[in-house]
Amino acid sequence: MAQEHDQEPKKLKFPLDSSSYKILDEIGVGVSAIVYKAICTPMNSTVVAIKSIDLDQSRADFDNVRWEIKTMSLLSHPNILKAHCSFTVGRRLWVVMPFMSAGSLQSIISSSFPDGLSEPCIAVVLKATLNALSYLHNQGHLHRDIKAGNILIDSNGHVKLADFGVSASIYESNTGRGWASSSCSSRLMLTDVAGTPYWMAPEVIHSHTGYSFKADIWSFGITALELAHGRPPLSHLPLSKSLIMKITKRFRFSDYEKHKKDHGKKFSKAFKDMVASCLDQDPSKRPSAEKLLKHPFFKNCRGLDFLVKNVLHGLPSVEERFKESKVLHGISTGSDNGEEEEGTEGKTGSEIVKIRRISGWNFNEEGFELDPVFPTESKDDSIVKQVRFGGETIIRDRKIELGESGDSVESSGRSSPGLIAEETKVNAHGENEKEDKGIxxxxxxxxxxxxxxxxxxxxxxxxxxxxxxxxxxxxxxxxxxxxxxxxxxxxxxxxxxxxxxxxxxxxxxxxxxxxxxxxxx
Amino acid sequence: MKGLFKNKPRTPTDIVRQTRDILIYADRTSSSDPRDAKREEKMAELSKNIRDLKSILYGNSESEPIAEACAQLTQEFFRENNLRLLIICLPKLNLETRKDATQVVANLQRQQVQSRLIASEYLEKNTDLLDILIGGYENSDMALHYGAMLRECIRHQSVARYVLESENMKKFFDYIQLPNFDIAADAAATFKELLTRHKSTVAEFLSKNYEWFFAEYNSKLLESVNYITRRQAIKLLGDILLDRSNSVVMTRYVSSRDNLRILMNLLRESSKSIQTEAFHVFKLFVANQNKPPDIITILVANRSKLLRLFADFKTDKEDEQFEADKAQVVKEIAALEPRDRT
Structure with a gap:
């Protein structure tokens, strides 16, 4: 796998100044980030996506930004979204990426396929995702946020996994994410809670026991269901309930079928078997990404043109979808004036914005059915408290570790960037929790x-x-x-x-x- | 038949030796001809060996690392100049192998053999390797790999001391402003590590090098045109000065009117985060119980402006400590009397 990249011609170097780029359109917006469609004039007017992040507004998680940028620069796989380059423009960080013209699968589904995609299309998407996962896992990386919203497609049907904002490496400690930060029994395990709740594996939720690559496989299984039905299982329930059901092992594949009023949708045995194997409560019984690739469901998998013909054809462009969502939901692009408290992620209950992620494009995140919204009064207040609550606790226990570590090489060597990274993850978690009932x-x-x-x-x-x-x-x-x-x-x-x-x-x-x-x- | 002979498991020592042989080969030859099949094969073998070394050191999903194997590997690795070879040959390896090699080097820094950190001893005798690693920031293909190795090496106090006192230290002021954000950020992380990790060494370094270091720090970083440079620099300055081990340096820093002028400019920035960080340094000037007369003069001259600034100065998050500090600063400034009116 690695070999074929090494033979690629030397990577083109994209210019590191904003004057070389011409912005065409806005395609996504968040509290402190905007995604543009642009062309790079000196490079034959190559179309690119530029995520422009206001660094002054995302102050606490600067180290998180750095982590994701570094991860994106060091990964190299056809099914992984890479950054061409990144540089600062005043107070903003510009991350230049390939333009994925069809946007995320979640956005595609919510705009044109509310009841999900057909099995052959699902197979093409999932196979590409598995290739990416297999590469990541082989590198010691966990993605930790596999979901349709993080799988992007370009006009040729190329599928790329994006958003390494909460990813982690089991080898690296200096970022405060790897094994060295945990006092877990096994070294190559992670213990911090990260990801998006509906997609999260049970062992990630009670994470003190540690979890590893198989947590991604669970989320992959949930993503398969999301693509098939248009939304992840248990998403009709408030979040805490879905979490508890998962923890208490009450969630079964069949429960989901019952809850969902299917439009007579029937799935093949191969698909059901594949998904069921990913959703085994016991992580060790879930297949690895590599093994999943050999599953019968992916046999006779169609090519990219099939995806182009059956999914992308006639699909509104990401620009159009973004404009439509702006009209529909009144996203005001100009109101990024920092009225939000630090740590609050959304502007309205429905528009969940992930300022902390770089490669995520925030397309069409208005999928209401997907993330049920419950009206909460004094929303901002409670969220902020919630987020801080989690954050503080983590800081508290980190301080203990810090206290112990002196100058010695042997100490776990945690520095404040690590704290911030941890805190941010709690925030990212909190962002998804907010739709829930406060009490x-x-x-x-x-x-x-x-x-x-x-x-x-x-x-x-x-x-x-x-x-x-x-x-x-x-x-x-x-x-x-x-x-x-x-x-x-x-x-x-x-x-x-x-x-x-x-x-x-x-x-x-x-x-x-x-x-x-x-x-x- | 072939399997019979090949199946004998290689010991960690074997793998290190085989890695060494290929590294020597790779070092001597260059890949002028990409279709050099023999070379290709050797390089693939090298990649595999380095990956094997990694899985001995870190374990894998099936097994935990075995202490004895790690010790054996480490000992053999540092018995000869393998670290040098690996660092020098790194640009010749493919991306995945570079990453593996970086992780191997990182792990080796923490391995103890008979409770000795032999990596540290090796580096003390081969300090030029650190110069190579630091120089990596000038090569965008190698910067992140060499940078990660460097940060692991400066976990050793003696190594950090060498880097701090070397001429290379001056280069960091430029590296952290490189246009490539990922590389600049990596250099900034290393710079911060050097200036915060080993307290006693840092205190000694800052005392000895006070003049040039803070002259550079002020002019190149705190007064940089680059927003992100200023923001990181003011944060790090706060971390350095507020550390108890640097109290002598802090006292000296807050007695200079030039420094005060720079800090007051930063307080006026429109960026909230720079303002807030600047406050944490500014408060030290005010809290100083032995303020030099010229400091008092400046504070008195700007009293009303400062008090007005602090009146609507808030952090985004509720922060009791910040509010308490602010109240103290306001009180001090309000009570200041120009002493030297003679």
Whole structure:
């Protein structure tokens, strides 16, 4: 796979000054970012997309921006959206990317295929996505936000995976995202919660046990259903409920079929089997991306022209779709004047904007059915609090680690960029939670935070013990054994604690759900 | 038949040696002919070896790394000049192998053999390698790889000290303003790491090099025309000066009227984030209990302007500490008496 790229002619260098680009049209807009369609005049007027990010407004997550830019520069695969180059223009960062003229699959579905795509089309899209995933996983990267909204298509039917805003590498520690940031039992595991809830794997939600590449496979399975039905499963439920159902393992493929009033849609056995294998509760039982590529569902997969003919033909352009959405939903492009609090992601309940992501294009994010919206009063307030709540807690436990790390090379070497990156991810998470009812969410998050704190204390105790022992025991093996034993103890404690907590939360949720139900009626 | 002989598992030592042999070959030859099949094959083998080294050091999805194997690998790797070879040959490798090699080098920095960090000892004897890594910022194809390796190497205090005291330190002032955002940002991350990671070394460096360092810092970074440079520089300056280990440097910094002038200009910026960061440095000038007369004179002369500025000076987030600091600064400024009216 890698070989074929090395033989490519030397990468064209795009100019690093704004005067070389001519902006044609606006195709996406967010709180602090705008996506343009533009041409690069000195390069034969190549059409490009430029994401212009206001760095002054996204101050806290500057390191996140840097992470994504770096990730995009170092990945090289035909099914992954790459940045041609990036440079600052005053206070804005311009990221120049290939122009993906058909936009995201989510945007295509919500504009022209509300009931989903046909199986042969799904196969073409998913196969390309799997190629990208297989490459990423082979590189030690997790995407962590696989969904139709992050799969882009150009006019020739080329499919590219975008948005590495919450991606992570299992090898790299200095960004605060990799394994070194976790005190998890296995080194090549991640523990922070990231992604978009409806697509998130159960093990990511109770992430203290750690998760890895198979979390992407789960999201991939959900994406398959999203492409088939026009929306992800459980999206008719408020978020907290869908999360809890996933955690308590009540979610089955068949449940989804029941809930959805299908328009007589029948799926092939191969498709169902493929999706079911991705949605196994046990991550180890899910197939790898590489293995999935060999699944019968992808046999006789059609070519790109098939996609062009059956999906792209007659589709309104991204410019048109964007304009339409502006008219329909009154997105005011000129109102980016920073009235929002830092950390708040959206302007209206329905328009969810991801300022923190670079390669995401924010097309047509108005898919209402997809992310159910519930009216919340004092929306901004509650969101801000929520987001900070999560953020602060994470910072608190990072501080403990920081306190321990001195000058030594051995320390986990966390620096403040890491903190910010962590916090941002919580924000990204929070952004999706906001449609939910305030009360439930707060109780739940509150409970979970208490739990998290107690776990952190336990973790800290163990760390202290290890530290004490480390001073006295010289035999390294002995030490390793002690650590291992303590780790096991901690894990089982955590598990117990977690189980109890979940039970409690679930009950609470039922009660408060019932209460709210009465209240509104 | 072939399988019979080939199947003997290679030890970490074997892999390091084979990697070395091909690296020597790669170093001597150049890929003038892209259809050189033999070379192609060797390079593919090299890629595979480097990937194998990586999976020994990091483990893989099936198994955790084995301490003994890691130690063996590390020892063999640093027994000869493999790190040098790998760094020099890096531009000849393909993108994926470069990334693997970078991760191998990163991991080796943390490996201990008989509780010694032999990577650190090796680098102390081969400091010119650090010069090569730093020079990587001038090559857009290599910058991110060499930059990542460099940041891992300066985890060693002695290595960081070498870089800080080398002539190369001056180059960072230009590197962090390179037009390529990804490279400039990487250089900025390294610069920050150098100036914050090893407290005692940083304090010593800043005391010894105060004059030129802050002259450069002020003129090239804090007064840069580039927004992002100013913003990162003012943030880092705050981090440096507010660190207790740098208190001597801080006292000196906040006694200079030139510095105060620069900070007051930054306070007037329209960018909220620059303003806020500038405040965190400005407050040190005000809080200084032994303010030189010329500092007092400036503060008194600008008193009403400053008080007006702080009156509607808010951070985006609610921040109690900030509000408390602001109240303190306002109080101090309001109470200032021009002392040297003689």
């Amino acid at each position: 439930d969410k707060e109780t739940m998050v509150g409970g979970l935070m208490v739990l998290k704190k107690s776990l952190d204390e336990q973790r800290q105790n163990v760390a202290n013990l290890i530290g004490m022992l480390g001073g006295e025991v010289s035999g390294e093996e002995q030490l390793v054994q002690v650590i291992e034993r303590l780790r096991m103890e901690l894990e089982s404690e955590k598990q117990k604690n977690f189980d109890l907590e979940m039970e409690l939360e679930f009950n609470k949720h039922l009660i408060s759900g019932a209460y709210n139900g009465c209240d509104t009626e």
